[in-house]
Amino acid sequence: MSNTNAESRLTFIDVGRSLAIILMLQGHFISTTFQDYTAMTLELRMNGTSGNIFFDYWCQLRGFTAPLFFTITGLVFTYLLVKNQKYPFLKQKRVKKGLVRGVSIIIWGYLLQLQLRQIDMYLTGQINSRFYSFHVLQCIGLGIISLILFYWIYRKLKIIPFEILLIVAGTIFFTAFSYVTTGSNNYFPKNAPKIIQNAFYGPNSIFPIFPWFGFIFFGGVVGIFLNKNKEKIRNIGFILRMLSLGIAFCLLAYLIITILGSIYPDNQIFGNGYWYFMQLAIILVVLTVMLLFDQKTKIKLPFLLAIGQNTLTVYIVHVIVLYGAIFGIGIKTYLSKSLTFGESIIGAVFFILLFGCLTKLQSTLGVKIKRIFSRQNTSI
Numbered sequence: 001m002s003n004t005n006a007e008s009r010l011t012f013i014d015v016g017r018s019l020a021i022i023l024m025l026q027g028h029f030i031s032t033t034f035q036d037y038t039a040m041t042l043e044l045r046m047n048g049t050s051g052n053i054f055f056d057y058w059c060q061l062r063g064f065t066a067p068l069f070f071t072i073t074g075l076v077f078t079y080l081l082v083k084n085q086k087y088p089f090l091k092q093k094r095v096k097k098g099l100v101r102g103v104s105i106i107i108w109g110y111l112l113q114l115q116l117r118q119i120d121m122y123l124t125g126q127i128n129s130r131f132y133s134f135h136v137l138q139c140i141g142l143g144i145i146s147l148i149l150f151y152w153i154y155r156k157l158k159i160i161p162f163e164i165l166l167i168v169a170g171t172i173f174f175t176a177f178s179y180v181t182t183g184s185n186n187y188f189p190k191n192a193p194k195i196i197q198n199a200f201y202g203p204n205s206i207f208p209i210f211p212w213f214g215f216i217f218f219g220g221v222v223g224i225f226l227n228k229n230k231e232k233i234r235n236i237g238f239i240l241r242m243l244s245l246g247i248a249f250c251l252l253a254y255l256i257i258t259i260l261g262s263i264y265p266d267n268q269i270f271g272n273g274y275w276y277f278m279q280l281a282i283i284l285v286v287l288t289v290m291l292l293f294d295q296k297t298k299i300k301l302p303f304l305l306a307i308g309q310n311t312l313t314v315y316i317v318h319v320i321v322l323y324g325a326i327f328g329i330g331i332k333t334y335l336s337k338s339l340t341f342g343e344s345i346i347g348a349v350f351f352i353l354l355f356g357c358l359t360k361l362q363s364t365l366g367v368k369i370k371r372i373f374s375r376q377n378t379s380i
Contacts, residue, residue, distance in 0.1 A: 017076070018305060
């Protein structure tokens with residue numbers, strides 16, 4: 001198999017990551033600047049509609065962003081992780097890179113929750129409770145490390161397939177979510193430090209491991225499946241069979257959880273787990289459409305791909321620019337809940353274009369810098 005074919009197979013993944021990060025950028029910008037966002041969201045939750053059909057559909061789309069992003073994260077990392085299993089576990093390049101990557105992402109997550117304006121408070125030994133929040137980066141970093149842990153278990157046992165381990169783990173994280181989050185102030189684990197509680201269910205759990213690890217693990221299952229069938233991935237019949245199997249599994253899980261929930265209505269473990277499986281089914285459809293689009297059109301979208309290949313940088317910079325992370329001054333400082341829906345949409349478009357240009361510029365500069373250093377090395 002040529003390198004060209006191998007690269008083309010992964011193009012749809014970059015497009016998927018780009019779609020997720022673009023949805024995130026517009027979702028965060030509009031929810032931060034739209035003047036009626038809070039009131040209309042509350043109306044939607046209470047009555048099933050905000051009174052504006054476009055806003056209702058936008059909210060559904062915004063709710064789809066995080067599941068897509070987490071699923072693709074698990075897909076990409078696991079696809080690369082299982083490529084070279086002939087090497088011992090600790091000698092696999094992806095294992096070492098994954099551990100470093102996971103830890104660095106977690107560190108970035110907590111750094112973004114610091115505020116230079118509060119440095120006087122830090123010097124006295126006090127830390128704002130917001131610092132202990134468990135957010136997107138912490139969840140993704142720990143999720144990557146957890147994938148490596150399950151891969152180690154698979155390599156050690158050599159009995160249970162890696163994908164089965166991830167399916168079982170993903171199902172547990174989806175279905176046990178309601179059990180873990182029982183009670184508004186009944187934090188889990190009980191009496192644990194806040195930084196630990198927030199990872200599960202605590203006062204500052206933004207993206208806790210329940211249920212979000214489920215999307216990472218099921219993304220890993222898709223990554224393993226794609227890696228095992230590299231030679232067939234260009235076959236439309238195979239792609240459609242993969243989609244059918246994925247949706248069938250999600251519908252079966254939905255049916256089982258719904259039945260058990262009706263039989264045992266007081267059992268928290270069956271909660272709303274079915275919602276996550278339905279989101280997973282939609283994600284599989286989206287990924288399949290992207291794969292088919294990539295195979296049929298062969299259209300290269302450098303602007304789009306650049307964003308998908310620099311998701312961590314985009315996320316970090318957008319948190320600083322939009323929310324004022326670290327420095328305390330950002331777009332939110334001046335435009336918080338001050339724009340009409342139309343104005344916030346226009347602003348979101350320019351916000352996305354800004355990051356598209358920045359990532360394209362970063363890629364171009366990176367290539368030029370590498371060329372300069374390579375010339376210097378050859379001249380020495």
